[in-house]
């Protein structure tokens with residue numbers, strides 16, 4: 336009993352100390368209780384920049400939207416321009432889950448397990464209407480569809496469409512980068528001088544006009 340009382344006293348002392356420090360250390364706007372006690376502003380910003388530009392998605396496709404996700408990794412769209420081409424075969428090596436497809440109730444526990452196996456910090460993109468709301472498979476009669484993956488795990492960015500094009504997914508990744516760094520970086524194409532941009536556009540095939 337004595338020992339228990341001692342531990343309780345120690346706990347309350349630790350709580351008092353924490354509260355006192357929290358009042359003294361500058362409060363970060365928007366910070367919740369779950370946030371760290373102190374922060375190193377510049378270091379945090381550099382780490383966030385590194386994280387945002389080296390997102391490693393999990394190799395994880397559930398349905399037709401996954402084809403568009405694969406296309407985003409191919410040469411034409413080339414997701415590696417944004418540092419996200421390293422699709423990892425294990426959730427333990429991934430920090431981004433792109434939910435590309437329909438989630439049914441049978442699959443839900445597997446999805447949650449995979450999410451829990453990812454190390455923190457981790458992010459989720461809901462790609463396509465199925466992942467966002469159940470999509471075309473969520474009429475009243477369908478008893479087996481999860482109407483939105485955000486009912487299972489927290490979602491950071493929603494990319495609508497059935498399916499969204501690879502450009503849509505790339506925009507979603509840029510949005511996520513913006514969320515992590517709080518800065519929106521422009522497309523590399525926007526940085527090119529006007530004459531270079533014109534030169535590149537003339538080298539591109541004019542789809543539909545060549546025939």
Ligand code: SF4
Pocket residue numbers: 398399400401435436437462463464465466470471496497498499
């Ligand atoms: S949103 Fe459309 S394309 Fe994507 S998984 Fe659902 S049905 Fe397929």
